[in-house]
Amino acid sequence: MRIYPAIDISGGACVRLFQGDFGQKTVYNADPVAVAKDLKEKGAQRLHVVNLDGSVEGCITEDMKALIRGIKAASGVPMQFGGGIRTMEDLEAVFEAGADKAILGTSGALDTPFLEAVLARFGDKIVLSIDARDGYVATRGWLDTEKITAVELAERAQRLGVAAVVHTDIARDGAMKGPNVEAYRKMREVYFGILIGSGGISKLEDLEALKAVGVEDAIVGKAIYEGALEIRRCEEV
16 A cells, blocks of 8 residues: 555644544644654655644645645655645645645535636646545534535545545544544445545554555554554555
């Protein structure tokens, strides 16, 4: 599997949330750039970087652009970046700063014409993040829950030609209790592009279970930071 070690940023630091709750935040390192360098040394071949504050506030700040540049320079590996991207100008900014792919969450779920426009311009550099709470799409930093289901949004992604989808079951995120494999099985029935697993992964068996239902890539965060998984071992699955 292709593994994306996660760097989640809030308040300028590398953190992990429990089930997306900003009130249950663990700070792992005050310097995300140092984390990127360390992950590269541990075998990271690509990175998944998320601006948690931006996902709520809907903005890409100058400080965040500087962090993207720093992470790219320190790691030298391909990076997908998401959180706070709401406009075409935001996309241009994150690509200019060094992101190789951009992840759309709220804007991709709520604004289909915008999603169509960015796909027409950037093609497979766009990744759609489908985050779900009890099967329904969650937006704006997981604070809001929409009426559309994750599977319905995946069907739309397939129709529009989205090259890659990240799916996260919020109840599993940061819990290290295993991914919701059945949710990925259902999503694979309607979406045939690259499917990226995220949330709850804590052991190699979790990766094997995801691979068995057609998940090609996986995002791993807490399990790496707490030493439960080694990047190089994960890549061998």
